[in-house]
Amino acid sequence: MxxxxxxxxxxxxxxxxxxxxxxxxxxxxxxxxxxxxxxxxxxxxxxxxxxxxxxxxxxxxLVNTHGHAAMSLLRGYGDDLALQVWLQEKMWPMEEKFTGQDVYWGTSLSVLEMLKGGTTTFLDMYDHMDRVAEVVELSGIRSVLMRGVIGFCSEEMQNHKLAEAIEFARNWHGKADGRITTMISPHAPYTCPPDFFVKFVQAAHDLDLPMHTHMSETRREVEQNEADYGLRPVAHLEKLGMFTRPSLVAHGVHLNDEEIEILARHQVGVSHNPGSNLKLASGIARVTDLLRAGVPVSLGTDGAASNNNLDMFEEMRLAALIHKGISGDPTAIPAPEAMRMATEYGAKSIFLNNxxxxxxxxxxxxxxxxxxxxxxxxxxxxxxxxxxxxxxxxxxxxxxxxxxxxxxxxxLTMDEEMIRHKAQESFENLLQR
Amino acid sequence: MxxxxxxxxxxxxxxxxxxxxxxxxxxxxxxxxxxxxxxxxxxxxxxxxxxxxxxxxxxxxLVNTHGHAAMSLLRGYGDDLALQVWLQEKMWPMEEKFTGQDVYWGTSLSVLEMLKGGTTTFLDMYDHMDRVAEVVELSGIRSVLMRGVIGFCSEEMQNHKLAEAIEFARNWHGKADGRITTMISPHAPYTCPPDFFVKFVQAAHDLDLPMHTHMSETRREVEQNEADYGLRPVAHLEKLGMFTRPSLVAHGVHLNDEEIEILARHQVGVSHNPGSNLKLASGIARVTDLLRAGVPVSLGTDGAASNNNLDMFEEMRLAALIHKGISGDPTAIPAPEAMRMATEYGAKSIFLNNxxxxxxxxxxxxxxxxxxxxxxxxxxxxxxxxxxxxxxxxxxxxxxxxxxxxxxxxxLTMDEEMIRHKAQESFENLLQR
The missing domain is CATH 2.30.40.10 (Urease, subunit C, domain 1)
Structure with missing residues (x-):
């Protein structure tokens, strides 16, 4: 060449x-x-x-360190609802119907939006990940991809999903001129029982890949973790061995001082998702404390259904604004720090050094x-x-x-008119299926 | 015609x-x-x-119910600073140098930004208001204008400024095909001594015009008001007679239950400025409580130096997001309510019924x-x-x-290229004067 x-x-x-x-x-x-x-x-x-x-x-x-691209198909489908109503009556029933085609067009819509909006790298945790990888390959975007696995199912199904996650991670790591890397991703400590979670830790060791999971997004899930396992989520994940791997957790809204110290010690990254956390009323992460402790804090949009766009400029601005308002300190998260969260710290969080x-x-x-x-x-x-x-x-x-x-x-790389048409059609079909 | x-x-x-x-x-x-x-x-x-x-x-x-358009010339001039440093070392020394020309080009820049961004009506409180009115007349925008008066000066100067405010309000009310209306606006209870403030109330009665002022933006100013006058700002303004006039206050961040009840009883509007309040770390207004009490809550950008843009979509979104995050209730300020704040309630707050x-x-x-x-x-x-x-x-x-x-x-109504050039030139001249 x-x-x-x-x-x-x-x-x-x-x-x-x-x-x-x-x-x-x-x-x-x-x-x-x-x-x-x-x-x-x-x-x-x-x-x-x-x-x-x-x-x-x-x-x-811009580097978007947490999201579910295909969920753009559900943008605006159920806003301003209580979290459990939103999940149980809106998101989950629709997501159950998602086919590979839906994932392909939803991801295409999101990647198109991200590219046009200046996001050059995104992390994606979802299902039908081969289709997501196809979109990445075609579009020219850089991404860190992973099959996110929820363990509420039979052991047989659990093992099937785990094998799928491993196969995907192995097949696609380093592909698309190196634009694709992969991670291992049990969905969350509250959706994966401990014995299942540790199999992902083992797989990450076997494949020498980093790990990603949702953690401490809501107060309720922290309380549930304590009730179920006698530990708060950070100590629980530490005990399961996750932090023996390079790791990134999404949200980290409800953390105490001890948990922040553990994350800093293991250099576990936190993907801060201010738009989604506010919209779902999850709370406000202790970002200034995390940064002060030396935790790599990056920014993510989460899925478009809880944001409701994939504008990383908006996440930068929210991060720079809300932590000033909450702390009462107008010097908190100054502009250069917000930008580093959206770029340099983001890359570091997903283990891209270049x-x-x-x-x-x-x-x-x-x-x-x-x-x-x-x-x-x-x-x-x-x-x-x-x-x-x-x-x-x-x-x-x-x-x-x-x-x-x-x-x-x-x-220049994607057919915008086709994607707009197919995304709208996919949504309408989902409503009718 | x-x-x-x-x-x-x-x-x-x-x-x-x-x-x-x-x-x-x-x-x-x-x-x-x-x-x-x-x-x-x-x-x-x-x-x-x-x-x-x-x-x-x-x-x-969109209806922007609080701002200082000319301050766009100071956009990005001193961000991420402590409030007093920002005011005393950055804003005030530069604003002292503002001429009518600076106000003209700064306002032109802001009106251009607002028009292109869907804001059709704005409230402006500043100095050199004849020049602001000229921009409004030319641009086709609708506005509610007022000379904002700070009373830190001799009695002679106070009376001069008051006379200027009255003359401006009288001359321009109903002008530009009715697109301009006026209000009477002492800057704030902490910048206008009580005997001076009541002269504005009298003027508003004489001219049959509504009133506008800054109120309870920071915790410190509330404490100062109590120390100086033995009353919190709402009771203080009620005592000075302001609420015998149709009134709108800007910010209203630090309010107790009794104050909310007084505002509701007099139907005093509150211009909520979420972007500015977060950026200056003033705090987070009790918007859901205000709305529940029946107070007309609208949205404002404040000046671009503390925002840092005049995008009313962003204020709508911030209002819809932050009050969810703070309250823990994802149904707080649903989308239709946020939009009414930015449109219908905004118009009502500045007494435009049509x-x-x-x-x-x-x-x-x-x-x-x-x-x-x-x-x-x-x-x-x-x-x-x-x-x-x-x-x-x-x-x-x-x-x-x-x-x-x-x-x-x-x-279609303004010369964008000229305005961009003149705004940049005005800023550079201010730096050198």
């Missing part, structure tokens, strides 16, 4: 956490990697394409937002604007693995 | 609070009024233009959002999508007083 090398000039680049969080200058991309970024013009080489980046703010692609930052040697997963718009003026602090003022719809261009997948707001 | 009558067919119309919150059918507009809305086709009249509304969701225009709803006899202030987008599919519950999934940038068309002001996302 011929080397593809190009340089952006006049760009502004977001490097949160550095001395100069918005750098103006040059970035060079060679094939799938960023090879240079700096204020000084790189040495001229004939044949290298130069692209003008004026009027654009370049950011690392994405999440604009730096030489990193994968060329980056986005450009159009800053010449009323709500992004004046150009005072562009990093702050990206966090507090921008939205998914300000994304102009998206590159993943060095390939452009969104150009002037249009997705 | 020739009568301008037209009908939309195949539209979907949001009517929150009704039995059929999303109605499909026809809406007729005659000059500045909505004259028909219904599922049944209105009788055919020759010469009446028929417009196809497929793929669009029509909503009442805007805020899509109904015959109401002013033709309405917007259309493009629902054929990935994040707004499937078409399950479009009202819910408007609240939980949409953003300012989904607005396709805007009409105010029957005139189209935004078409396919472009503002």
């Amino acid at each position: 011929k080397s593809n090398k190009w340089t952006i000039k006049n760009g502004r680049y977001v490097i949160p956490g550095s001395d100069k969080p918005v750098l103006t200058g040059y970035m060079t991309i060679e094939n799938d990697l960023i090879t240079y970024i700096g204020e000084v013009e790189p040495p001229f080489e004939s044949g290298v394409e130069i692209v003008d980046g004026s009027r654009l703010l370049f950011m690392p692609g 994405v999440g930052r604009l730096a030489p040697g990193m994968k060329a997963d980056f986005i450009a937002i159009d800053i010449d718009q009323p709500h992004l003026l004046p150009h005072s602090d562009l990093l702050s604007h990206a966090v507090y003022s921008a939205s998914a719809k300000d994304v102009e261009h998206v590159w993943i693995n060095g390939q452009q997948v969104v150009k002037h707001g249009k997705c | 020739k009568s301008n009558k037209w009908t939309i067919k195949n539209g979907r119309y949001v009517i929150p609070g009704s039995d059929k919150p999303v109605l499909t059918g026809y809406m007729t507009i005659e000059n500045d009024l909505i004259t028909y809305i219904g599922e049944v086709e209105p009788p055919f009249e020759s010469g009446v233009e028929i417009v196809d509304g497929s793929r669009l969701l029509f909503m009442p225009g 805007v805020g709803r899509l109904a015959p006899g109401m002013k033709a202030d309405f917007i259309a959002i493009d629902i054929d987008q990935p994040h707004l599919l499937p078409h399950s519950d479009l009202l819910s999508h408007a609240v939980y999934s949409a953003s300012a940038k989904d607005v396709e068309h805007v009409w105010i007083n029957g005139q189209q002001v935004v078409k396919h996302g472009k503002c």
Whole structure:
């Protein structure tokens, strides 16, 4: 393959956490990697394409560390309901009817929304994962995929699901030019009995893969865990051996000091899902305490049925806003920290060491937002604007693995009209089945 | 003037609070009024233009009930700071330098952002209000304007500012084809001594105008009010006679039960500003309690320096989300209620009886959002999508007083390129003065 090398000039680049969080200058991309970024013009080489980046703010692609993409088919199907009514009368009966086709079109709808909105990597835990992987392969997005397994079933069925999860993880790890990695994912401690849960830990050891699960999303499930096992969820999962593997838990809303200390000691990541936690009234995670303790906290949208969109700019902003309001401290989660949660910490949380930052040697997963718009003026602090003022719809261009997948707001890799049609049709069919 | 009558067919119309919150059918507009809305086709009249509304969701225009438009010039200028540092080191020194020109371009930037984002009416409390009124006149937006007066000055200066506020209110009330109304607005009980505050109450009586002020935004100002006057702010303002006038207070974050009862008894509106209250870490207003008590609660963005955008969809969503998360009740502030806060209750709060709803006899202030987008599919519950999934940038068309002001996302009444340039230039000049 011929080397593809190009340089952006006049760009502004977001490097949160550095001395100069918005750098103006040059970035060079060679094939799938960023090879240079700096204020000084790189040495001229004939044949290298130069692209003008004026009027654009370049950011690392956003990393969505928890979700169920296919659930976009249930967006708006049962809002403003009590949690158990929502689950038992709305979500579960519909999800039971999901076929591989439904998962394919629901995931396509979500991936299209994520790409157009600047998300370049997403974690997905669901069923019919082969179909999800197909969408990832086709669309050009990067993802960490896993069959999420609920253990409320016969032992035979449990073993069948476990085998499916293992097979999927083994088959797809490293596929799609390395854009797909996999994890092992029992759904939650309250949906998987201990003896079943430990089989996943063993599988993760056997395959040398990290683990992911839902944990401590609601107060009720924490109380149930204590009643059933005499332990709060963190100690319970520690006892089952999960944290002997690199691990990420979703939600972590209800944690005490001791639990935060255990998570920090094992460097277990927490995917904070502020939109979903607020909408389902689960509560507000202790994010400032988690970060202070050194826990890698990243951001996730959760499924679109409890969000109700997959706009990671919104999750950044919610994270930056609600923890100020709750703590009474307007300096809590400043803009650069919110952005790192959505990028660098996100990548770290899902064990991708080469994405999440604009730096030489990193994968060329980056986005450009159009800053010449009323709500992004004046150009005072562009990093702050990206966090507090921008939205998914300000994304102009998206590159993943060095390939452009969104150009002037249009997705280059997916058939948007077909996906819109099929997603609507799938929803209507689900209602009638 | 020739009568301008037209009908939309195949539209979907949001009517929150009704039995059929999303109605499909026809809406007729005659000059500045909505004259028909219904599922049944209105009788055919020759010469009446028929417009196809497929793929669009029509909503009442959003009503932003508290803000300081010119402050958009300070967007991103000092975020993530302690409140007093932000005010004393950042906002006040810059605002002192604001000229009428700065107010003109800052307001233009904000009005442009609001129009493009579906806000058709805004309340503005600031200085150099003649320049604000000019922008309103030119842009086609509807507004309630007032000179906000801070009383930290000599008696002579106080009287000068009061006279200015009165003159402005008298001169501009009912102007711009009735799109401008005015109010009387002492800035806050903590910035206006009681003897000065009562002069505004008297002026409001003399001019028969409603009143607006900031109230109980921070815990500290409530404590200060008690220390200075022996009363909490609501009782203090009641004692000063403010509530003998139709009134709206901004923020109302720190209220006790007795204060809520007083506000309800006098039907004093509260402009809830969730984005600003979270960002400045002021706290979280008791919105569900206020609504339950019968207080008209509306939504405001506050100035862009503490928000940091003027996206009323975001305020709707924040209102619908945070009160669920705080109360632990996922049924709190359901989507139709959040939308009524941003439309119908907003209009009521600023004493406009003929805007805020899509109904015959109401002013033709309405917007259309493009629902054929990935994040707004499937078409399950479009009202819910408007609240939980949409953003300012989904607005396709805007009409105010029957005139189209935004078409396919472009503002028809303002020179966007000029405003962007002048706003940036104004900010740079302020930095150097």
